[in-house]
Amino acid sequence: MALDGWKERLFRRYLYWLCRPARLRRRLTALIGEGGPVHTSVPLPDGGRLRVAALQVKVKLSKDPLDYASEVHRMVREAASAGAQLAVFPEYNNIQLLGMLPGVEEMSRAISDGGSSEERREERGNRREGSSRPAVTVADVIRYVGPVMSQFLSVLYSTLAAAYRVHVMAGSFLLPDGEGVVNRAYLYGPDGRLIGTQDKVHLMPVEMDWGLSAGTEFHLFETGVGRVAAPVCMDATFYETFRILELMGAEVVMIPIANPEPYNYWLALRGIWPRVQECPVYGIKSALVGSALGFAFTGRAGVFAPVELTPDGSGVLAEVASAEEEGVAVAEIDLHALREFRLNHPWRDSNPELYVRYFPSVYQA
């Protein structure tokens, strides 16, 4: 394993000390204690109506993990103040903690697999042929620092969910899992317990180059805020994700994103919005924005619904105005209205004979 010299091992002990739960809890107690939680007992949905918050987080590398904890606390508190019973954080929501590593900005090249597109392609080609391999890969870095982050993140999001009595989808984290590294979303309940996780199933090519492992199944969680799921970013590009979850019974699908390209309305439209129309569910998109590690992330967090369930027929219930700055989009969703809509859907249909005739042979082809 790379990054396993005595200096690295010593430094990791320092990181464990920096991220120790007692230190984090002291900070959280102080933060939460400042006026106490805004809603210590946010009621769970009655009549199927609930408020949800899509968070848009501006990435900032944190040398001290407590700075990151303070930022996360501020956003959970803001969501709870707005009456949200579910707060949704974005993809890669732990890369801020890479700021603990010295020289992390210089590591940008390794993270982004820098250089021109042509150079990147050439490097990928060389690597596949085994002729060249970076000394330290992204997966190596995550394997090195992941165990430290994992414990810290668990305490942080669990504590905040319980303190504010909200469901918190913590976003997705790059974390080690056995020999592999995954992009994994975490969902916490209002009692602070981990409800479940979801590994990103459809990886971007650059994530494959980083050495990430893809998830192989989609999970549905029965919660106090409905039947929810949390596939990650690129998973929304493929209708299969939403169809599987819809057929499993999903009512709310959360999509954390971290899109490393300039914002374009049409490019952004290729994800959650059409999926919500195809498979009638509520959709919550959370976005990481800002620059870090050689990437400039953009996106507009929002809450989406079938056009028939939005007052203006747009399919958008709430959306952050800026694609580059922090924000929160809060909206009320109505699970009973969704169920009623599905019962009387004007155009939805299924044709199993067609699917059996062509699937899975066309997939195999």
Added chain:
Amino acid sequence: MTDGAKGDWYTMRVAAISLAGLPVNQLSDYAAALTGLLDRLQVRLAVLPAHTSFFLCAAGGHVGETADFVESYRRFMQQSSEWNKRFLATHSDLARSSGIYLVAGTTVEQADGLFYHTAYCFGPDGEICCRQRQTHLTREERSLGLSRGVELHLFDMDGTKAGLIVGVDALHPEVARIFALQGADLIAHTGALLAGASVRLQPAGMWAQVQQNQFWAVESQLRGSICSRAFGGDCAVIGPCEVTPGSTGYLDRQDAERPFAAAELVEADRSRIRSEYPLLRLLHLDAYRVLPQLYMQDARPDSCNRPLACDMEGD
């Protein structure tokens, strides 16, 4: 027009026509006007919208006096076999005389005692080169007694693999995915979205299917009224966002001045983006292994796990 060279480098000019502004009371007037428009557009493929046959039949006064769309459609269904002889012959002649591929929109097809909502494409020789039944039905279509098709047909269009997507099949992504995985280069879509709120759904149809499958689409939407029911979608020529101006996904869209959309498809552009961003290679088949079982156990209220004509008795 197609330049004749195939592979990645051909170009093809295509158009989607909404029927707005065309005289529709007499088939002969309609054919003459459409011929004139096709002459002006100079395309290799033209696509007409869904309900073209019903539109012409009703406008010509052949379904009797009624302002009720559903009642009018029922009457049309009963006489569709007879009417189709004229409808299909007219469009066969149009395709042959213009020397183009012409998707004539849709009509009602009767076969083995069942009714289907079916699109027809004629080749430059005037022969039918594809007949495609709609495979997913709206609630209203089910109540009218239409049946679902269960096959999707690809056909050769000057070396291009083409398919037809009919009506709300555009909103059921399984259809586009099956076409794409069988190698479709181009989809002609014949649609008829209701004016008003339904139009907001349009990007979830062919536009979204193009983006997740990276084929071309020529989308024709009906503009006009049949028996007091107004239709208001936009015709468009659609490609992957990366190969279109402003990354909009549109090569052309109909506007207030033009009841059609027309554009040149440059296959090299599509080939490039499919090489740089090979979406279909990123499908995760292992994760989809549950789909067949989920489809068969589909417990959605409006699901139909029975084969053909399962809703003949209506809702």
